[in-house]
Amino acid sequence: MIEKTVQDALNEQINKELFSSYLYLSMAAWFEEKNLPGFANWMRVQADEEREHAMKIYDHILERGGRVALKAIEAPKSDWASPLEAAEEVAAHEAKVTASIHALYELALKEKDYPSQVMLQWFVSEQVEEEKNAAEIVAQLKMIEARESAVLMLDHRLSKRQGE
Ligand code: FEO
Numbered sequence: 001m002i003e004k005t006v007q008d009a010l011n012e013q014i015n016k017e018l019f020s021s022y023l024y025l026s027m028a029a030w031f032e033e034k035n036l037p038g039f040a041n042w043m044r045v046q047a048d049e050e051r052e053h054a055m056k057i058y059d060h061i062l063e064r065g066g067r068v069a070l071k072a073i074e075a076p077k078s079d080w081a082s083p084l085e086a087a088e089e090v091a092a093h094e095a096k097v098t099a100s101i102h103a104l105y106e107l108a109l110k111e112k113d114y115p116s117q118v119m120l121q122w123f124v125s126e127q128v129e130e131e132k133n134a135a136e137i138v139a140q141l142k143m144i145e146a147r148e149s150a151v152l153m154l155d156h157r158l159s160k161r162q163g164e
Contacts, residue, residue, distance in 0.1 A: 002064035003111045009104055010061055010116070014054045015071045016100055021050035023076040023093060027086050030079065039083060042137075046090075053123070060119045084141040091134035098127040 002010075028043035061068050080086040101123045108116040 002061060002066040002116070003113060006104075006108060006111050006113050006116055007061055007064075007066040009107055010057050010066075011069045011071070013100060013104055014057050014061075014068070015073065016097060017050050017054035017057065018070075018073050019076070020093065020097060021047045021054065022073055024050060024090070026076040026078050027080070027090070030086065031083070034083075036083065039086075053126070056119070056122070060116070064115060084138065084145060087134065087137045087141055091131070091138050094127065094130045094134050098131060101127055 024043045024047035028040045028047060031037070031040035031043060058068050077089075080089065101120060105117065105120045105124060107113075108120055
């Protein structure tokens with residue numbers, strides 16, 4: 001039987017994973033709107049993965065004889081200034097999720113809940129991957145931006161040309 005403290009914290013995490021799914025689905029729609037179907041595809045796949053994360057925890061609570069209590073999912077943002085801003089939000093969001101998983105792991109250690117520790121180890125590794133993926137997209141978008149500013153710099157230099 002799962003301890004109530006761990007069960008309640010896991011129920012909170014289900015909500016966070018479902019919110020993540022909602023957030024990425026919202027970003028998918030935004031990218032679709034901006035005619036960037038590749039980014040939209042990445043976000044849709046990410047949204048599906050987040051739902052799977054929620055279900056892993058959901059199943060764990062049930063397997064341990066606990067109670068799943070679903071809470072209201074906050075509405076996500078629906079607009080971003082640029083693809084970079086959206087990617088930076090993914091990175092910041094994943095950092096928050098990592099902190100939340102680590103706090104859960106600490107609680108499972110404190111409560112000597114070994115099955116939850118094993119289940120959460122998967123999430124600890126997954127978050128390393130999630131943060132790496134988000135950081136890569138942010139870095140690559142920054143490279144693209146840098147290139148655009150290089151073109152602007154060249155444009156500025158060319159504007160200095162005067163007739164003979
Ligand atoms: Fe389920 Fe993106 O963390």
